Amino acid sequence: MSKPVFVYVVYIASTPEKVFKALTDTDATAKFWFGNAVTSDWKVGSPVTFHREGKLIVSGKVLEHDAPRRLSYTFQSHHEPHNGTEKPSRVVMDLEQQRDQVKLTVTHDDFAPDSKVFSSISNGWPLVLSSLKSYLEANRVLYAPWYEEQAKREVEKAAS
């Protein structure tokens, strides 16, 4: 069996500079990425972290930072149920100007054999990148329905 690769393309009515900034900015990611705030100095080899409500969600290292064309980092999920047990995978973001659009291609690969993170990210990226598009084009964001479901379960658990 070939190794799993996740590829997602989205066109955003924006500039490569704005899309690149949104993907690398702490406040912007917190807004469109359902509270997941990225932090890094974006030097090759430096750490990259995503925190949500003070909890570490993703950690990695910068592999490439070529603004505003390409961004790449390793990606280790600390989200439940993965909790950092699986080896890091790799995320590559390519930005290309096309007329009044940016074609953003996210390629996520280099997963552990029998990766469980692969299925989580396959569900996650379309919503993250849909929310990014809404954020840049319509100044609104989308919410992750699974966080709402999780919050509901926690409320029910606390009540019982």
Next chain:
Amino acid sequence: MTATFTPKTVYVTYIAATLEKVWQALTSTEFTRKYFWERGVEIEPKRGGAFVLRLPDGRVNVQGKVVEYDPPRKLSVTWHVEWPEDFRKLPECLVTYEIAPAGEAVRLTMTESHSWEVPDAILSGGKLGWPAVLSGLKSLLETGKVPAIAMEPPQEMIQAIRRLK
């Protein structure tokens, strides 16, 4: 329909709109012309009805039959390309749209399924085209503006179709 269709290309997008608005965007002639490179969809609203995607000059780009018509949740149509002429050799595929609530937004899933051992080079057309079409649909519903995404079939697809018997 006797052939068995296997999903080959899936594209998911989340849109801040209602199920009904997304259904309308997919099924109305006027609406599709705005984001589907000026092509207008014509659908007979019932199972077994005719499905056409028409070019602005009136020629038929794609035609097929409605396999499932369940507003505002699911639309499935067979898809046979009539133009460009070379593309007529391609066996029909199946295109399915599923619309589901997702929090305050809706999730639109497009699945392109095939009944034969379709080469990757031929799949490249849909893999290139669907993100552009559905990015346009999302922009239109959320902002009222339509992006100008340039597109033509990939060369590898054109070459692969020429090699088909």
